[in-house]
Amino acid sequence: MCRICWFMVLILAVSVSALVYLFVVRGVTVPASDGRTAILLAPAERDLVLTEMRGFLAAVQSITEGVVNEDPAAVAAAARSAGAPAQHSVPASLVGKLPLAFKRLGFDTHGRFDQLALDVGQFGDTSQVLPELVALMNNCVACHAAYRIDLEP
Ligand code: HEC
DSSP states (O other), X not given: OOHHHHHHHHHHHHHHHHHHIIIIIIOSEEEOTTSSEEEXXXXXXXXXXXXXXXXXXXXXXXXXXXXXXXXXXXXXXXXHHTSGGGSOOOOHHHHHHSOHHHHHHHHHHHHHHHHHHXXXXXXXXXXXXXXXXXXXXXXXXXXXXXXXXXXXX
């Protein structure tokens, strides 16, 4: 192939890699004043993420209540409400602003709620719910330690 063609292929490959890095890996982030990484979002995007977060908190409360009441059906219903299929669809523009590690932790958390719902349905009792919830909540702690949301300028 001609030299100029190789050069153009190279430029294209570098541009695609840069775009993938920007939109898939890094997201739109800046170092925050408290040492965390701030994800910069528009007000409506922030609202959407925080609404999902309050859903997580409500699910954890209901799951714990279900364990106290030894009610596997209530635990399963609460866990499913925070599982992957129950989530709002996330606009592509927002997906591009979230760093890859954040998305991974988010998917894993929804997946763990789904797994908890499946397990409590299968075992038919609540004996293994707390150990699973403890492991799941490590994701809450890890993500909050690493990220916060600031409004984009
Ligand atoms: C993938 C990352 C991630 C995971 C996992 C995660 N959170 Fe969050 N959560 C955040 C971020 C970022 C914020 C905004 C924090 C800030 O700006 O200081 C937040 C905020 C919240 C808030 C505040 C909501 C509001 O309206 O202000 C609650 C409550 C919350 N999370 C609960 C949870 C619970 C419970 C879990 C686990 C079941 C969880 N989160 C898992 C990233 C995450």
